[in-house]
Amino acid sequence: MHEVSIAQGMLDFAIDYCEKNGHKSIELIKVKIGRAAGVVPDSLQFAFEALKTGTIAEKAVLTIDEIPVSGICNSCGKNFTVDEKFVIVCPLCGSMSFKVETGRELNIVEMEVD
Numbered sequence: 001m002h003e004v005s006i007a008q009g010m011l012d013f014a015i016d017y018c019e020k021n022g023h024k025s026i027e028l029i030k031v032k033i034g035r036a037a038g039v040v041p042d043s044l045q046f047a048f049e050a051l052k053t054g055t056i057a058e059k060a061v062l063t064i065d066e067i068p069v070s071g072i073c074n075s076c077g078k079n080f081t082v083d084e085k086f087v088i089v090c091p092l093c094g095s096m097s098f099k100v101e102t103g104r105e106l107n108i109v110e111m112e113v114d
């Protein structure tokens with residue numbers, strides 16, 4: 001389950017940031033995760049809850065924003081958004097030539113610290 005190493009990486013980053021800036025606790029961590037990032041939000045949440053125990057992030061709440069997969073088609077030139085985790089063909093014209101623009105994000109977008 002690689003969500004564990006992702007959660008650990010986020011925690012390490014947040015804790016390191018707080019230590020360098022003199023903050024004593026973390027209240028909230030908000031992340032954006034693209035549907036195509038290959039991360040299961042529930043698993044990430046679960047891993048985070050387990051890993052934060054005993055750290056300055058012990059009381060922190062993790063909120064996860066899921067970003068849908070979207071792209072632009074090279075054939076019809078239109079933007080599209082899909083419900084699936086990946087795109088095989090442009091949903092508008094069926095072309096296999098397109099560029100995925102969102103859906104691979106895996107970022108901390110906001111932190112509340114004390």
Ligand SMILES: [Zn+2]
Nearest residue numbers: 073076090093
């Ligand atoms: Zn198209």
